[in-house]
Amino acid sequence: MTARLNGPELPSYVLTVITRDLQDRRARWNAERVHGRPRPKISAWRPMSSGDRAMGLLVSVDRFGNVSQTVPCDSPQGILAVTDGYLIARHHVIELWSRDLTYKHDFTSHPWFNDVHSLRAWKDGIVVASSGTDSIIEVTSDGEPRWLWWGAEHGFDTDTFGSGRTLSKSGDHREIVYDTWLQATHVNSALALGPATVLATLFHQGCLVCIDRGTGHTWPLLEGLARPHAVRWQSGMLTLADTVNGTGLVCRIAGAQGVAADCRVEVDRHIAVRTRWLQDWHALADGVFVAVDGERPAVVFLTADGTVIRRDEFDPEWYLYEVALD
Incomplete structure (x- = not known):
């Protein structure tokens, strides 16, 4: 990435880079689109070795868009800025890292954690999207679980190949790899919208859903999306990414049964191919x-x-996930 000596000053941020083998992954994904996707096998999770070229990163970027620090981190995804640093979601654990990107300690891990994606603050706790088990877990500020939504209990019990998905709610799923396409929803972001409601993006269903905390009942709020991610409530706005369409949505709640997209921002619309x-x-x-x-x-x-x-452009091999803004 080229250093910028002049340019607009904007918030600094920390970026999670899941892996550094994006071109290989893209070639595989493109081949699957052409030849079909074979059913993957369930496998055991293995940590990456320090010398693996695909090892992920935490990347600190200054107010002018210059990379100031890169630190190896095994497959980081969700990131949440907290008072004493950053919470980083990895496959089956949430870790606490300092502001200077030094690992401090494990914050929490639970048997339902698998392919953990987003982390969203809620009062004195965190709402965690666990894609691998099609579940959402809310934990306290001490990391203790206080609410669980188990997708299979609420109609999400079929994988993308049309086969029934049966996972033991009492089992420990942390040391297993459930491929994205073996998941029923690939729920990848979730947030609490008040004490009674949770919103979540379901990747496979292409929708934003509302979940009643008391019953777990789930219904769609916004449908017809392409692999959505990143639902957030910030600055008085509900936002999410319509991923494959390259569009950021800015929405408002339109009654109990839906949301309205007031603004659709096409990222890179000034470039020939967005x-x-x-x-x-x-x-x-x-x-x-x-x-x-x-x-x-x-x-x-x-x-x-x-x-x-x-x-701010980065190495073409970096597989980016989220940013935490200062």
Whole structure:
């Protein structure tokens, strides 16, 4: 990434890079689109060795878009800024790292944790999206579980190959790899919207859903999305990424049964071919949005009309996930 000596000053941020083998992964995904996707096998989870070229990273970027630090981290996905550092979601554990990107200790891990994705703060706790088990777990500030939504109990019990999915709720799933396509929902982001309601993006169903905390009953709020991610409630706005369409949505609640998309921001609309993988999407208080382009690895600051303020481009092998903004 080229250093910027002059340019707009914007928030600094920390970026999670899941792996550093994006081109190999893209070639495999493209082949699957052409030849069909074989049914993957369930396998045992193995940590990456320090010398593995696919080892992930935590990346600190300054206010001018310059990388100031990179630290190896095994497959980080969700990231949440907290008072004493950052919580980092890895396959089956949430870790606490300091502001200078030094590992401090494990924050929490539970038997339902598998392919853990987003982390969203809620009062004195955190709402955790566990994609591998099609579940959402809320934990306290001490890491103790206090609420669990188990997708298979609420109608999500069939994988993408049409086979029934049966997981033991009492089993320990942490040391197993359940491929994305063996999951029923691949729920990848979830947040509490008040004490009675949780919202979540279901990747396979292409929708934003509402979950009643008391009953677990689930219904769609916004449908017709392409692999959605990154539901957030910030600066008085409900936002999420319509991933494959390369569009960031800004929504409002439209009664108990739905949301309305008031604004659809096309990321890279001024480029001939827009991104087909909008991984993360934030709204800032001053009308600026932040997008993570997962296809052409970049973090993009832009306005609601799609005007790019700054585009921070990264190594084409980096498989980006989320940013935590300072």
